[in-house]
Amino acid sequence: MVSLKDIAPAAQNNINTRFILLDKGRIMLESQQKTCIALVADETASVHFQFWGEECEAFEPGDIIRLTNGIFSYNRSNSFVLRAGKRGKAEKVGEFTMVFVETPNMSEIRWVPDPNNSKNYVKEAVLSSHSRLFPPMV
């Protein structure tokens, strides 16, 4: 299990983690497939998560989700999102009883290829302390 604060973009389906779903955006169609951006978080960080297909309706804010073999990478709108991908799996394991922080948001960080190892990404700058798509609730 990895904490959200420790994830970095990679072309690999190897992220196993657990988080709570805070908010969901509108369901859209992307090449005839339903998709939806959401804000998820654990006790260390938050990140944008992209649901696909029937996942979009299966989860509600407040659900605690276990992600197996997920991937953190660019989506088509050129921002970094976490998702299950074809090889991964998102499952509801509970509700409500998990603490979270909304900052930092790993999708609001500018990631650049590591000059020493082009396979890795490193943080270049913080674009926003909180999600700009889902502002904190006050």
Added chain:
Amino acid sequence: MGSRLIVGAPHEADNLLETSLREAFELLESQLNPPFSLKCRNESEYFDINKAIIYGILCEPRMGNVHIKHLHGIVMIVDELYEKLVDSVRVQLIWITLEMIDVSAIGFQGLLVALLRQIVGGDFSDKNLWLCSELVRVFLAKWDCLLEEEPLVLTSALYAFLRLLAHHCRLIDFCVRLLREQFRLCMMIGRDLVRLLQELVHVPEFRSIWKDLMLSPSEFKVPEFRDISQLYRVRTSSRYFLLRITPVMESQLRFLLSDVKFGNHRRYQVWFAKKFLGIAEKETLLIDIVRFICCSHHPPNEIILSDIIPRWAVIGWLLKCCRKNYVEASVKLALFYDWLFFDEKVDNVMNIEPAFLLMVNSMSRYIEMTHTLLDFLLLVVNNYDTERREIIVHGVQSSFDVLVRRGVIQSLDVLISSDKLFPFLKERIVKLLSERKVTSLENFQAGSFRGSTSLPDLPAAVGMEPGTFQHEMSASASQNDVELGPPTNVTSCSPLAENDDIHEQSLESLVQNLGKHIRSSKQMGVQALDKILHLYVNLSSKAETTNFSISLDQLSSIIAKEFRYSGNQLFD
């Protein structure tokens, strides 16, 4: 393969409990043919066989007769999985319950309590009504056996059913029978039994029970029960409040109050409200939740001193969730209930702390919350039980006293010396605190009361719209009784009638000029209002014999309108 025990949602992970039950069953199925021996098993083997039996009985009805007596594990099924159970499994569960009662199986009372907690208040779905009627059938069918073996579980059922009664009329028979035949047992519930019964006086069967409770305690055939104040003095055990909170609700509330930081709580509140308070009928749950928080959830010191959201803040939010005025009044009563009868020997300061801290901590930014709560407390002191007002005055005085002595607050000045508090509320609370202290509650032993000739109209007083003028009126009315001596028992006496004319003249002119006063200064507006209320009360106490030209409704709407025009949202 799908589970035969529970219904899973799409994308829901396997349930660990379900998996362990199924695996135990698959492992031990061949050994589950009776008769089988329970000897020479270690703890984990014993636990496995218990799980296998549970799974077998619920999912394989042919297994039903196997060693039901040893089924203590079943409570965890109800607590953790009930919501998701397949319908046929629920039917089996009720059957098991009956069987377990028959053989006095170990822990069957725990199973009954777990099932009672699964009935959701304000939920009219077929499944919920089914559980309710099945359970009342169980309790009635096993009445004698339960009375003999586990009488306390009957009081748990009474508590749960009384709270559900407004919606489920089939429960009446059970409740009335227990109250009429086993009142001594019912008394074990303590003061909250009174709170529950008074919410039911609109049901004819309970109106007569209420009447007997107030006027003819001997009807209950318990010689030592001579007055309702004996019930007031018994603090209700916290396990009763759990009966109206489902285990899921309980775990979410406890999580909120133990792990969530103040400031980070909004999303949790939204989720909780959506899940449990979504429909209007469920609003009455707020009453049970507030009672649960005050009496059943007492955080340890390290939580109190941390940045975790405090109980008073959660209760403030719950009060804001009330949409109906009568629910709001009941929630406030739930919040203050232990204040009314507080006795340091039996009561816990933690039960009264949230109401007090909510009043004090709202003063800087939400003074209207402080006003409406204090106003309600004063109203209740004077109207809850007019025959036993002194008991309640004593309770409220003791509450304030113990809150200061135990260091919840350094001094009451924070509350009563604040410039923000309405002067007339301040006056009334100071007056209340300085009323002659009653030295001992023993003075209130039955028999020392004046015989009452009319049924105290308790529910009417409490059911009134909180924070409105009706409130203000009745509270001031009682206050006047204190201030101006005994209420004038006006007969058709002409000099008084003349006086009334003069009064009414000035009342009318006061009302006409109210807007002007409000606009000139807040202070003047409040003074004028105070005067109007006093005059009105004096007049209305004689209204039966005179022609009274302004009705209460007219007056209150004029006052509210004048305040609204000047930009003041009054009370509500």
